[in-house]
Amino acid sequence: MEYRSRLKQAWTIAKIELGRAFFSKRAFWVYGLALLPTIIFFFHGVQMKIRRQSLSSGGFVQPVLLESAREGETAEAVIQRLGKPHWDFEYPRHRMVSPQGKASGITIHNIAPALEARYIRLNIRVPSYNGDPNARIREMEVYGGNDSVNLALSRPATGSAPCSAAEGPEKAFNGNANDRWCSHAVDKYLQVDLGDIHEIKRVVIKHASAGGEDEQLNTAFFDVQASIDNKRFVRMVNGTGSRFIDEITAVRTMHYSDGRREAVFGFEDGKLVSKKINMLMNFEEDRQIFAGIFQYFYLRLAIFFGCLGIFMNLFRGEMLDRTLHFWFLAPARREVLLAGKYGAGLIASIVIFGGGALLCFGVLLLMQNPAEVQAYWQAAGWAHAFWYTTAAALGCVGYGSVFLAAGLLLRNPILPAAVLLGWEAINGFLPVMLQKLSVLYYLQSLCPVPAPVDKNMPALLQLLLNPAAPASHAGAICGIIGVTALVLWVAVLAIRRMEVSYSTEA
Numbered sequence: 404m405e406y407r408s409r410l411k412q413a414w415t416i417a418k419i420e421l422g423r424a425f426f427s428k429r430a431f432w433v434y435g436l437a438l439l440p441t442i443i444f445f446f447h448g449v450q451m452k453i454r455r456q457s458l459s460s461g462g463f464v465q466p467v468l469l470e471s472a473r474e475g476e477t478a479e480a481v482i483q484r485l486g487k488p489h490w491d492f493e494y495p496r497h498r499m500v501s502p503q504g505k506a507s508g509i510t511i512h513n514i515a516p517a518l519e520a521r522y523i524r525l526n527i528r529v530p531s532y533n534g535d536p537n538a539r540i541r542e543m544e545v546y547g548g549n550d551s552v553n554l555a556l557s558r559p560a561t562g563s564a565p566c567s568a569a570e571g572p573e574k575a576f577n578g579n580a581n582d583r584w585c586s587h588a589v590d591k592y593l594q595v596d597l598g599d600i601h602e603i604k605r606v607v608i609k610h611a612s613a614g615g616e617d618e619q620l621n622t623a624f625f626d627v628q629a630s631i632d633n634k635r636f637v638r639m640v641n642g643t644g645s646r647f648i649d650e651i652t653a654v655r656t657m658h659y660s661d662g663r664r665e666a667v668f669g670f671e672d673g674k675l676v677s678k679k680i681n682m683l684m685n686f687e688e689d690r691q692i693f694a695g696i697f698q699y700f701y702l703r704l705a706i707f708f709g710c711l712g713i714f715m716n717l718f719r720g721e722m723l724d725r726t727l728h729f730w731f732l733a734p735a736r737r738e739v740l741l742a743g744k745y746g747a748g749l750i751a752s753i754v755i756f757g758g759g760a761l762l763c764f765g766v767l768l769l770m771q772n773p774a775e776v777q778a779y780w781q782a783a784g785w786a787h788a789f790w791y792t793t794a795a796a797l798g799c800v801g802y803g804s805v806f807l808a809a810g811l812l813l814r815n816p817i818l819p820a821a822v823l824l825g826w827e828a829i830n831g832f833l834p835v836m837l838q839k840l841s842v843l844y845y846l847q848s849l850c851p852v853p854a855p856v857d858k859n860m861p862a863l864l865q866l867l868l869n870p871a872a873p874a875s876h877a878g879a880i881c882g883i884i885g886v887t888a889l890v891l892w893v894a895v896l897a898i899r900r901m902e903v904s905y906s907t908e909a
Contacts, residue, residue: 409736413746414746416739416746419747423717424747433713433752440697440700444693444770447770454665457489458665458683463660468485468661469659469664470680472675478675481657485659495651495654496651496652497650512607514639519602520603522633523627524593525627526626529624530591530623532618532619538622542608542613543555543595543609544608545595545603548604554601555595557578558597560573560576562592563592565584566586572595575593608622608625624642654669655671656669663682665680684772694854697850699854701756702843702847707820707823707824710799711806714748714806717810737898737899738895745803756796760794761791764787764791791851804890804891806820812897842883845883849876849879
């Protein structure tokens with residue numbers, strides 16, 4: 404009887420606290436976290452629906468015809484076979500290229516008559532041909548009477564602010580074209596001190612492409628000045644980085660669709676050079692994207708910070724509002740009060756995030772091809788929906804207990820949240836035994852589809868990444884319940900010893 408009475412008291416407290424859990428101003432932003440993935444998938448689906456309808460206005464072509472286009476085929480032949488495209492864009496493409504047989508990247512400037520100077524200064528007026536704002540010089544050489552001696556080699560150099568510490572002005576005078584001087588300053592210049600006055604007969608400049616970079620990054624316009632006293636400079640060279648010519652290509656892009664796919668044909672000078680055929684709605688790809696969003700955003704961030712906002716507020720919020728003592732004066736044991744508040748937070752968080760996950764899953768399916776969705780439901784659809792919702796609910800169970808206990812033990816929620824978030828973030832890089840001490844490990848084990856791996860992750864991190872084998876569904880559920888029970892036991896000990904002192908609260 405006493406046990407039932409305590410359960411009834413806990414449920415009564417939970418019903419009273421549900422309003423705080425659902426509608427607290429301090430935690431109202433959790434709805435945004437829960438609904439953000441749904442909004443993203445909804446607008447993605449609407450966008451694809453609109454695109455499909457737009458393509459249908461021009462008529463669909465047979466799927467076999469989309470595949471029939473071959474490289475080198477003329478645009479007229481494609482139109483004759485497939486019909487008028489839905490979209491047809493034509494424009495001239497301009498590109499600066501070096502003429503055939505002309506070496507680019509190295510410019511040689513003979514000084515006639517020869518000029519006496521100690522300081523040689525290169526001023527960059529236009530740093531590239533493609534609009535890149537950075538100046539790049541691989542090497543600058545200065546020659547006098549002895550044509551084989553580079554007077555600037557290893558001499559003291561100065562210049563405008565470099566792009567990085569490893570791309571200083573000395574790199575342009577070290578005799579190695581594999582490195583470079585780079586500058587992003589507004590007034591770009593490079594200067595060398597020859598150490599003594601010499602007769603200057605020739606200046607050689609190795610631009611970006613001399614080190615293997617794109618020709619478009621070669622210096623477009625520059626000048627070279629000479630000085631005896633580093634005060635008065637005489638211009639002795641006006642030049643360009645390469646002998647470029649303007650190449651004009653007639654580019655044409657045509658769009659077709661067979662109702663399920665969109666084909667984009669690219670033509671240059673009337674010949675087909677590229678063909679891209681993509682699904683308008685790729686169900687398998689979208690399910691992979693959902694798996695990634697669910698595990699990387701929903702579990703790691705949305706539920707994590709949502710539970711922080713809901714559960715920390717149950718006790719800490721009442722401390723800030725100076726109302727917690729009313730609960731302590733009520734004729735109920737403190738562990739019953741804890742159970743009631745935890746139950747209220749659990750109901751609210753599961754409804755918000757479990758419902759949010761299910762809603763997002765439903766919106767994803769709503770926008771797909773009905774036949775594919777029906778086949779999916781008949782195969783693994785119901786199981787996937789169940790386990791995604793279960794993972795979201797158990798995430799609320801685990802993280803909720805942690806933040807409820809933190810609200811009792813600590814005044815500032817930032818520190819425990821930051822520590823726990825960091826621990827979860829590096830989970831995959833930890834030893835296998837330590838990974839199993841994480842709530843996230845068990846939640847990910849429940850997910851029916853593995854999250855896609857980031858292919859752009861640095862190679863070193865990929866080597867260090869060593870995710871533990873996922874636990875069984877039963878093992879994952881037991882693991883989360885075990886962690887939750889341990890944390891709640893600590894919370895019970897804390898609330899039994901807790902004394903309310905509002906004067907210490909900020």
